[in-house]
Each structure stands twice: as structure tokens, then as C-alpha cells.
Amino acid sequence: MTTVINLPxxxxxxxxxxxxxxxxxxxxxxxxLLDARHTRWASPLGLTALLTVAQSRHVKPALAVPxxxxxxxxWARAGFFRHADALYELHGHVPRxxxxxxxxxxxxITPVVRSDDVHEVVSRIxxxxxxxxxxxxxxxxxxxxxxxxxxxxxxxxxxxxxxxGGWVAVQTYTWKQRLGRRVVVxxxxxxxxGFRQSLESGNTARARSDRWDDGMALEEAVIRxxxxxxxxxxxxxxxxxxxxxxxxxxxxxxxxxxxxISIVPSWDDDxxxxxxxxxxxxxxxxxxxxxxxEK
Amino acid sequence: xxxxxxxxxxxxxxxxxLYSDLVTRPTGAAVRTGIxxxxxxxxxxxxxxxxFSRVGLLDFSxxxxxxxxxxxxCQGWGGDRPHDAYFLLAGIRDLHIEPxxxxxxxxxxxxxxxxxxxxPDLLGSADGAERVVWAALDQLGRGTGPxxxxxxxxxxADAEPTLESLCDRRVIMRDAAEYIALGAVARP
Numbered sequence: 001m002t003t004v005i006n007l008p009x010x011x012x013x014x015x016x017x018x019x020x021x022x023x024x025x026x027x028x029x030x031x032x033l034l035d036a037r038h039t040r041w042a043s044p045l046g047l048t049a050l051l052t053v054a055q056s057r058h059v060k061p062a063l064a065v066p067x068x069x070x071x072x073x074x075w076a077r078a079g080f081f082r083h084a085d086a087l088y089e090l091h092g093h094v095p096r097x098x099x100x101x102x103x104x105x106x107x108x109i110t111p112v113v114r115s116d117d118v119h120e121v122v123s124r125i126x127x128x129x130x131x132x133x134x135x136x137x138x139x140x141x142x143x144x145x146x147x148x149x150x151x152x153x154x155x156x157x158x159x160x161x162x163x164x165g166g167w168v169a170v171q172t173y174t175w176k177q178r179l180g181r182r183v184v185v186x187x188x189x190x191x192x193x194g195f196r197q198s199l200e201s202g203n204t205a206r207a208r209s210d211r212w213d214d215g216m217a218l219e220e221a222v223i224r225x226x227x228x229x230x231x232x233x234x235x236x237x238x239x240x241x242x243x244x245x246x247x248x249x250x251x252x253x254x255x256x257x258x259x260x261i262s263i264v265p266s267w268d269d270d271x272x273x274x275x276x277x278x279x280x281x282x283x284x285x286x287x288x289x290x291x292x293x294e295k
Numbered sequence: 296x297x298x299x300x301x302x303x304x305x306x307x308x309x310x311x312x313l314y315s316d317l318v319t320r321p322t323g324a325a326v327r328t329g330i331x332x333x334x335x336x337x338x339x340x341x342x343x344x345x346x347f348s349r350v351g352l353l354d355f356s357x358x359x360x361x362x363x364x365x366x367x368x369c370q371g372w373g374g375d376r377p378h379d380a381y382f383l384l385a386g387i388r389d390l391h392i393e394p395x396x397x398x399x400x401x402x403x404x405x406x407x408x409x410x411x412x413x414x415p416d417l418l419g420s421a422d423g424a425e426r427v428v429w430a431a432l433d434q435l436g437r438g439t440g441p442x443x444x445x446x447x448x449x450x451x452a453d454a455e456p457t458l459e460s461l462c463d464r465r466v467i468m469r470d471a472a473e474y475i476a477l478g479a480v481a482r483p
Contacts, residue, residue: 118319122354233359240355
């Protein structure tokens with residue numbers, strides 16, 4: 001029997017919770033069909049998380065692709081089907097992949113497995129992003145340089161901690177609903193061991209405490225810079241990301257296991273910590289930097 | 296003795312000919328190993344100028360692996376210090392400063408940096424007195440404790456312990472009764 005997972009019309013980080021909730025009810029070895037026929041929009045996190053969903057299943061899942069031509073065309077330009085083709089049994093019309101040239105897609109969905117992949121990602125983002133970040137988002141040169149550094153550190157979290165490969169994508173778009181401004185969004189997702197298990201492997205003091213859970217693991221790693229390594233120089237990547245988003249009024253959210261932690265800027269009304277979410281393996285990180293406006 | 300290490304060339308030789316960005320810990324560890332191998336051939340007092348001119352991006356992980364760990368090993372108090380080694384970072388640009396400062400502060404280290412344009416600077420962890428005394432010596436190039444104290448606007452008795460602390464931290468050199476700024480040593 002196949003379990004049908006209905007994808008929402010708008011597949012962003014918040015709406016994806018409904019997908020995680022449906023998946024949590026299905027055994028990992030159950031056959032599932034993700035139905036995206038009515039999905040009209042997906043954020044970079046939505047698309048990369050969809051790939052990790054397939055990685056988390058024991059049986060190759062099926063995916064009914066969006067009905068809308070512009071949606072499916074965008075997913076193709078973002079590089080989604082290039083990777084989904086191997087991970088999903090695809091149903092519906094999939095346009096042929098072609099060179100993007102789409103200025104909104106700063107970085108097509110790219111696998112991150114080894115540190116060499118991080119070099120490739122950083123090199124590509126620098127080529128494409130500088131002009132767009134400065135012209136469309138009014139970010140100065142320091143911001144564009146810091147952006148590549150932030151992307152590098154976010155990707156290294158997969159290589160160093162996930163225990164398996166993941167995905168990264170970067171896109172700009174206008175966030176009408178909340179902000180009314182353009183934003184650039186980095187999404188980094190994996191279906192690896194997640195923050196809690198990674199810290200447990202380092203046997204940190206908190207990991208031995210009674211109150212240890214996914215929420216506490218995220219607080220330790222994201223807020224306090226704790227890692228599984230004893231080396232005091234470790235944990236600087238996430239600290240650097242925090243500094244960067246603080247300086248440019250950005251937002252960071254990281255979901256892992258059953259919790260999601262966010263560093264929330266004044267323009268957003270998200271909660272700092274959500275717990276008791278549906279269990280999903282790995283970590284899903286989203287970094288949002290808004291267009292700069294004169295005050 | 297002054298040794299010059301082109302970090303961009305070291306990256307291409309030890310990791311990949313196509314790379315110009317110093318990102319990821321494995322990359323940083325490989326580059327640091329290359330530097331250490333080069334330093335292992337040296338003896339006595341050396342000033343190693345690590346040149347960032349041909350380096351693009353530097354991330355926090357790589358800065359920690361290359362700069363901080365190199366300093367921990369060579370500026371450490373332990374007996375495993377390979378030789379009387381001093382370091383000066385040259386060709387530093389704005390985009391390099393933040394990650395270097397962050398990793399040095401985390402480990403309470405300091406290093407002298409010569410930006411691509413401008414005067415030498417003391418990066419990392421240093422208190423107000425250390426910065427004032429270091430800047431006074433940098434202005435003089437070399438001098439005795441009382442001479443440096445005069446420029447720093449401090450009493451010699453206050454400046455001397457700070458100069459000794461800066462010597463221990465290897466951001467200035469001592470030569471008999473005089474102290475020498477690393478920037479002055481490196482200048483042609």
C-alpha cells in the first residue's frame with residue numbers, strides 16, 4: 001500500500017511542517033507518494049528538504065510533480081529534477097534541464113558531500129552573487145564577501161557533522177507576505193544524524209544531563225557554539241553565521257529532530273524555539289538576508 | 296632571518312591548483328602542514344611573513360586551522376615550540392580581518408598584520424595597554440623601554456611589563472636592551 005503525502009501549495013520552511021507531520025506517521029520502509037501536483041511555489045529550503053525526504057526513506061518514494069508549467073519549469077531551472085530523478089520515481093511532465101541564466105537562482109541545488117564541494121559552491125556563488133546582492137539587495141561589498149563565508153560555514157556543517165551528504169541552494173526573491181522586500185535565502189539540508197546525535201558523540205556535559213533533547217542540542221550548538229570536538233577552536237562557523245545575520249538584519253533558523261531554533265530579526269514574528277515537532281532526521285538550515293533600505 | 300610564504304601558492308601546491316579561496320578545515324589543515332614543513336627546515340630566530348595577497352576568501356574554519364593553530368604551536372608556552380619563530384601576516388585585506396580576529400580572540404592569541412594598504416596592525420586578543428605600547432614601538436621601529444614609554448605616554452615602570460608580555464606573545468622582538476617592531480624587521 002502506498003501512503004500519499006500531500007504537499008501544500010506553498011512549500012516553504014513553515015509549510016513543510018505539514019509534510020514532516022505526514023511522513024512521521026509512515027514507517028520508513030513504507031512506500032510513499034509525495035503529491036506536489038497542486039504546489040505552486042517552493043522556497044530553496046522546500047526543494048532541498050524534498051530531496052532529503054527521499055534520502056530518509058528505505059524504499060524509493062514517488063513524486064507527482066507540479067501541474068503548473070511555470071512551477072515545474074522553475075523547479076527544473078533550480079536544478080531540482082537533476083537530483084530528484086535519481087532519488088524519486090517521478091510522475092508527470094518533467095521539462096528537460098537547461099542552463100539556468102535565471103538571475104533569481106544564485107546557486108542551483110548542489111550536493112554537498114566532501115570539502116571539495118564546498119570549494120565549488122563558494123567559487124560559484126562569488127561569480128554570480130556579487131552584482132545581484134549589491135544591485136538588487138543594496139548590500140555592500142562587505143556583505144557580499146561575508147555572504148560567501150557564511151555559505152561556506154553552513155555547508156561545512158554537513159561535511160563535518162551530518163555523517164552523510166546533503167544539499168545547498170541559494171535564491172533571491174521578493175518576500176511580499178511579511179517583509180515587502182527582496183531577500184536572499186540560503187538553504188542547507190541533510191538527512192544525517194542531526195545536532196543531538198552529533199553532540200552526543202562528543203559526550204558533552206549537557207548531552208549526559210536528564211533534560212537532554214533536540215531543543216537543548218540546538219541551543220548548545222547554535223547559541224553557545226558547542227560542538228562534539230574538544231578543540232576550543234571548533235564551533236566558530238555557526239558563531240560566524242550568527243554574527244553575519246546580526247550585522248545584516250537577517251534571520252537564521254535551524255530545524256533538527258523534533259525542534260527548530262531561530263534567531264529572529266525585528267521584521268519577523270517567528271518564535272525563538274519550537275519543540276515537539278514531527279521527528280525528521282538530519283538538519284535543515286535557512287539563512288535569510290533582506291534587502292537593505294535607507295532608514 | 297626572514298622567510299616569505301605565499302599562501303596562495305601554498306594552497307595551490309598542497310590542495311588544488313584551481314583553488315584561490317581558503318575555505319574548509321581540511322584545506323586549512325593541509326596548508327598549515329605545508330607551512331610547518333617549510334618551517335621545520337629553519338633554526339634560530341626567524342620572522343615568517345605569511346602573504347595573503349593571492350588569497351581570495353578566508354572562512355573562519357580555515358583561519359582557525361592556518362593562523363590560530365600555527366600560532367598555538369609556535370607561540371605556545373610548552374617545550375614543543377619548534378624554534379624562535381615570529382609571524383607577520385602580509386597582504387591582508389578587509390575580508391580576511393574578521394575571520395582572523397575571531398579565531399585569535401577565541402584562543403586569546405594575537406598577531407601582527409600588514410594590510411595590503413596602510414600601517415601594520417595588531418589583530419586578535421590584546422588589552423588597551425598592550426595596544427598602546429605596541430603602537431608606540433611600531434611608530435619607533437625599535438627602541439629601549441624608556442623610549443617606547445615616552446612615545447606611549449606611560450611611565451617606564453608601567454611600559455616594561457607590557458613590553459615583556461608582548462615579547463612573550465611574539466608580536467614584538469627583543470634584542471639585548473632594545474625592542475623591535477616586527478613591521479620594522481620585515482620592511483626592506
